[in-house]
Amino acid sequence: MKVKILTHTPEPEKTVAAAARLCYSNSGPLEIMENMSREKIEKFLNKLISMGHLSPIEHVSFTFGIEGVSRTLLAQLTRHRIASYSVQSLRYNNPFKEDIINQKAEEEKLQKQNLAYIKGLALSPEFNDPAKINERFGIIIEKNIITEKHYEELFKENLSHFIRGISDAFVQTGENFLIFPEEFKEYFMQAGLKFEMENEKLLFRKDNAIEFCLFIYEGMDFSYNLFSKEKLFQIISSIKGFYEKLLFILEEYIKRKYYSTLPEDIKKDIKAIFIYLDGLKGAKEAYLKLVNSGVDKEDARYILPMGTMTNIVMTMNARSLYNFFALRCCNRAQSEIRELANLMLKEVKKIAPTLFEKAGAPCESLGYCPEGDLSCGRFPGMNP
Ligand SMILES: Cc1cc2nc3c(=O)[nH]c(=O)nc-3n(C[C@H](O)[C@H](O)[C@H](O)COP(=O)(O)OP(=O)(O)OC[C@H]3O[C@@H](n4cnc5c(N)ncnc54)[C@H](O)[C@@H]3O)c2cc1C
Numbered sequence: 001m002k003v004k005i006l007t008h009t010p011e012p013e014k015t016v017a018a019a020a021r022l023c024y025s026n027s028g029p030l031e032i033m034e035n036m037s038r039e040k041i042e043k044f045l046n047k048l049i050s051m052g053h054l055s056p057i058e059h060v061s062f063t064f065g066i067e068g069v070s071r072t073l074l075a076q077l078t079r080h081r082i083a084s085y086s087v088q089s090l091r092y093n094n095p096f097k098e099d100i101i102n103q104k105a106e107e108e109k110l111q112k113q114n115l116a117y118i119k120g121l122a123l124s125p126e127f128n129d130p131a132k133i134n135e136r137f138g139i140i141i142e143k144n145i146i147t148e149k150h151y152e153e154l155f156k157e158n159l160s161h162f163i164r165g166i167s168d169a170f171v172q173t174g175e176n177f178l179i180f181p182e183e184f185k186e187y188f189m190q191a192g193l194k195f196e197m198e199n200e201k202l203l204f205r206k207d208n209a210i211e212f213c214l215f216i217y218e219g220m221d222f223s224y225n226l227f228s229k230e231k232l233f234q235i236i237s238s239i240k241g242f243y244e245k246l247l248f249i250l251e252e253y254i255k256r257k258y259y260s261t262l263p264e265d266i267k268k269d270i271k272a273i274f275i276y277l278d279g280l281k282g283a284k285e286a287y288l289k290l291v292n293s294g295v296d297k298e299d300a301r302y303i304l305p306m307g308t309m310t311n312i313v314m315t316m317n318a319r320s321l322y323n324f325f326a327l328r329c330c331n332r333a334q335s336e337i338r339e340l341a342n343l344m345l346k347e348v349k350k351i352a353p354t355l356f357e358k359a360g361a362p363c364e365s366l367g368y369c370p371e372g373d374l375s376c377g378r379f380p381g382m383n384p
Contacts, residue, residue: 012060019056082320095259116158120165173238264335331376
């Protein structure tokens with residue numbers, strides 16, 4: 001997600017301090033504003049916040065641009081009534097418009113990529129029988145599959161898919177290393193991959209192994225390209241540091257392909273991610289079928305998941321922000337809205353550090369947790 005303050009009340013801390021000063025002064029607001037020194041501002045703000053005299057902080061507001069958050073977050077965020085919202089609508093926008101335009105070209109590209117994968121896989125004696133490949137993938141393939149023409153095509157665009165096929169058929173995994181038979185040396189060199197030779201084998205160790213994995217999985221369509229999930233799971237458990245990098249790739253893929261977010265807890269387990277991907281794929285295919293059959297976007301959207309992304313412009317005054325940060329920076333808040341609240345707090349602190357010094361999860365300023373039995377345990381309870 002991305003969060004930025006688009007605009008805010010000018011001189012927010014001075015405005016709040018002047019409003020507070022007015023309550024206890026015989027002077028008018030214009031004179032007070034003119035004579036407000038930095039020292040006085042800090043003194044008034046600290047006093048107000050510690051007294052809980054919070055109405056003066058309602059005079060300043062902040063407008064946030066929020067991008068790439070889920071509709072689940074939107075439902076939680078808009079429960080905060082003391083705010084103004086504008087939200088990107090799925091009534092007027094089809095998030096998959098480009099897919100409809102590029103459908104044919106995309107299908108052709110995928111076909112070529114999958115053919116390249118099978119060419120790699122079929123180098124294994126196990127797949128020497130074209131009937132077996134036909135049976136497994138429904139593709140009829142000539143016996144001597146790598147002709148001069150195919151060779152050219154592979155090295156132009158689809159080498160990573162071809163090598164993923166080789167990997168799925170031949171890779172042996174160990175703790176932080178991958179091993180291949182020597183016969184693939186030339187292909188790996190063509191791909192610019194770095195390896196060592198050991199006992200007439202090609203050995204990818206640590207960073208080289210990560211680089212190899214990124215090469216074969218980075219340009220992949222995880223829902224439509226062929227690959228062995230079992231091999232991927234095996235590689236993840238063998239090569240330290242690869243999963244974090246793969247997550248980044250998957251997150252970007254899910255954004256681009258499904259206009260969706262990847263929730264925190266699903267991220268922790270590659271098998272959960274694939275279950276999530278299956279759901280996203282089914283929902284997107286159904287949505288596109290409905291739109292293509294003439295159903296209006298405003299009704300077709302009912303099939304889209306809660307993880308579907310949206311963009312929001314939101315304005316809140318500082319008092320409402322205090323309430324929002326107290327509820328949503330707390331560890332009890334759900335992870336996505338907590339991430340949003342923490343990013344927003346960081347942004348407002350850049351502009352009004354004294355005003356928001358005490359904002360955030362209540363435990364931070366109280367030194368104890370007011371959540372009772374539901375406490376996350378970071379701070380002791382009210383009666384330790
Ligand atoms: C951890 C967590 C779990 C939650 N779980 C659920 C759940 O299971 N189900 C669910 O429905 N919601 C749930 N919520 C949402 C929650 O109940 C609030 O709707 C949401 O946090 C907005 O808070 P708010 O009302 O304080 O904010 P705002 O609506 O911005 O209101 C700000 C403040 O203004 C005052 N105020 C606003 N409107 C009124 C009013 N009509 N009457 C009197 N005072 C008012 C209150 O003092 C309020 O705190 C959850 C929230 C959190 C943080």
